[in-house]
Every structure is written in C-alpha cells, then in structure tokens.
Amino acid sequence: MAKKKRSAAASGHRAGVSPQQDQGPTLKDMLGADIVQKLKAQADEMKAAEEQRKQQARAEAEETRKKEQKRLESDMSYLLENSKLDWRKYK
Template structure:
C-alpha cells in the first residue's frame, strides 16, 4: 500500500512542472521587446545571406580566373585536348 501513495505523490510532483511550462518567455516579454528581437533576427538572417552570396561570388570569380589561366597554358591544353585527329583530316 505505501507504493500507491508513493506513486500518487510522484504523479502530483510531475504535473507541477507541466503547469509551469505553460508560461513561455513570449508571454513574459513585452510586445516592443518581441518586435525588436524579431527585427534583430531578420537583420542577422539578411547579413548571413549577404555573406554567403559574397563567398559564392568570390568562389565563382576565382574559378573563372583559374579557367582563364588554364586556357592560356599550352601544356594544359595539349594534355586535355581530344586527340582524335581523324576528324581533322
């Protein structure tokens, strides 16, 4: 019989934290603070997207420069050319 009392006490103790979880940080903060946080979040996302685009553009520029350098290198062109001379006869 003491086990049942012990189980009932555990059940009541576990239901208390669930009621405390009902109150969220959003409920506790003011509307102006929430608006500022959302605005800051949007700004951070935009800055991150801008940074990613800049990295992509730099990588593309580097790839184009490397391709242009390789196209002017005669050794590279000879090694990577198709050597099917039959079509040039």
C-alpha cells in the same frame, strides 16, 4: 508484458495534462510585444547579413574559378594534356 504495463502506466499518468499547461508561461508571454518585435527584426537583419555574406563568398569563389580557368587556357602544356585526341570530327 512488464514493458506494456510500464508504458500504459506512464501514459495514463500524464493523459489529463496538456503539454502547454504543464510548461507554464513561455518567454514570449513574459516579454513585452515591443521587445518581441525588436528581437524579430534583429533576427531578420542577421539572416539577411548571413545571406549576403554567403552570396559574396559564392561570387568570390566563382571569380576565382574563372581566373584559374583563364590561366589554364593560356597554358599550352595544360591544353595539350587535356585536349581530345579524336581529330576526325574536326576534318
């Protein structure tokens, strides 16, 4: 029962105060509109650069995989080890 009394007392203490009034002015309110726009533009540029970097890394990985597959296809021992032994379907 003591826990119920504590939680009720704690929630009753802050019941009249809204979260925004309790925090005061935000950073967005204190900065000028032009600075906020510049920060948003910079954030968008950073996101675009990160997306481009990820796409380039993905393309390089795909190219590496294709080169490795092509190399393995020309290796006779790899083909013999990984070929299917069910030759009936090729008759």
